[in-house]
Amino acid sequence: MKTMKKVMSLVLVSVLTLSMMVGCGNTETAATTWKIGGIGPVTGDASVYGQAVKNGMELAINEINEAGGISGVQIEYNFQDDECDNEKSVNAYNALKDWGMNILVGSVTSGCCIAVTAETAKDNMFQLTPSGSSVDCIINDNVFQVCFTDPNQGIGAAQYIGANGLATKVAVIYNSSDVYSTGIYEKFNAEAANQDFEIVSTSAFTNDSKSDFTVQLQQAKDAGAELVFLPIYAQEASLILTQAAAMDFAPTFFGCDGLDGILAIENFDPSLAEGVILLTPFVADAEDEMTQNFVSKYVESYGETPNQFAADAYDAVYTIKAAIEASGATPADGISGICDKMTGAMTTISVDGLTGTGMTWAATGEVAKEPKAMVIVNGEYTNLQ
């Protein structure tokens, strides 16, 4: 018995040691292709977003490769799962580094993005997040955003409601465990003081309690709210709309880009979303050729209508292309060299993408683009003028 145990522990130790060697030997050889890595949740609760980003990236990269790559250099692509967990996101980043990644698109969710940002800063790796919208995501110089920062959306929403006189009494329901939702709410709250309306009720929920909203809705109803501001994602918003209809509460619902995709939610009656206003940079029904092209290709490849995350990811890849072309970086420059060149070029480029025309970037990493206000009429997104 004792010898057996000794043998077992020896074997296990050596197995462990050997397993550590697996995947080693990645000496810094000069890369010859662009290796773009992606990180996001493709399993678990937030998998909708990760999957969309993964598909959007894939679509853009395939298009670019078919057209001959970036300045004649092909792109390789690898997307790793992070289960929407900070620790796993850093693990995924390290795995991608072993694979030889020289540019990172990610992480998809803000919390993970903040954790990964600390690592990319150490390696000076160029990072462009399609949808990590918190301001903390871009505190380092090597990180840029494709989506709006949350504060800008909050201020934009408050100004829009005030300027257009949509309501005088506003209620807010937000997700306090979500960086995105809280970020928008805080700025909305601050900006509301300067506007011509009053916030009569504020209620929060968390990721652990996002199935029943009757308490929050009742609070808004009792306060006499004419408009309910929902800086949250479509999944929860669909429940709020359904539960509001059940309790005969019919204010105007107003959301941000997270509400995009609400008409496609499973088991949701789209007629309930009638009259919902949202500020979003992307809608799948837009008339322009680029969007229609993207949507038809996306539907063909993945069998579903793309949401804003897919569009952000698609734009992210094209932004990287533009930055590489403007900076003249090559894969041979090495991770840090590429990052320095691209960081310099980011502030000079202007990209026409799905989520905005003439997108430009500030050195802080923030994007400048116009949000569009949309209203849902007859089950379709319509521009609100």
Add this chain to the structure above:
Amino acid sequence: MKRLLQSKETKKTLITFGIVIITYIIVEILMLCGLLSNQLQGLLVPICYYVMLAISLNLTVGILGELSLGHAGFACVGVFTGTVFSICMQNVIAASWIRFALAIILGALFAGIVGILIGLPVLRLKGDYLAIVTLAFCEIIKNVINVIYLGKDSQGLHISTTDTTALGMEPEGVVIIKGAQGVTGMPQDANFTIGILLILITLFIVLNLVHSRDGRAIMAIRDNLIAAESVGINITKYKLMAFSISAALAGAAGAYYGHNFNNIKAATNNFGYNMSIMVLVFVVLGGIGNMRGSIIAAVLLTLLPEMLRGISEYRLLIYSIVLIGMMLFNWSPKAQAWKEKMKVRILGKLKKNQKEVQ
């Protein structure tokens, strides 16, 4: 000294320490030679953390014999006290190792206190009831942390349970805990060497306790409560001792782990029942009461899903299947009988060979 070495227990203990130290040396050598991939280097700190959690939970489950599903909650207390301390003291204590050591001690202390507070009412229960109550406490800890907003400015600390604006801070103030979004911006002091040191300390504390007079009393309670009570063992005292030491060690592990990331939040995945059950899986797979086993199980089960990244989408499916397979192989009666048979056969062959050689 000779007699000490002859003791079976001491030998076992020394082997366990030896395995940890040898693994450390091998990994360090590999790192120096540049043979260790980035992925594994990034995993070293989490692995140390899970090993510590597994060892400390084994004290409650294996030695005290009580099923606790609240272990992640204690780690969570450690994470948040440790990181908040570090952020506050970042400019006060310049030497990072002193600050980090204090953060870990503070994390252990707070988790230990929470352990005692929870243990007092909870340890009156046994078995499944205790498991459920500890699970509930773990959720309470996580949810309480999720509503706390804590900020710091020149006036001192501000605390609120509504949102950051309610903190009423000066414009240059820093928000340390941002409710459910957790803590951001702690110094990343954690490294592998400190992790191994902490594992050795954890092992030392747990194994010494097990082999001490107190340890025997704790095990007597596990084996037969009534008999233990009848010979005058103070049940509450010893139960509480094991439980709170286990909690404190988890807190130390948490404080260490918290300093590995730039942002950490108390979500179900990392500090809720999911993680508590994960740690319990390490303990059960490695063998209840077997410290060496829990170390190996924690390392293997942390590495496994990361090593399976190559098969992307099927990763978590394969991981679960492997987990089922490992459990069956280790603990099903059939598999154990088969292992016995194989052992006899191999040993028999070896003996035969030896005889032939002679």
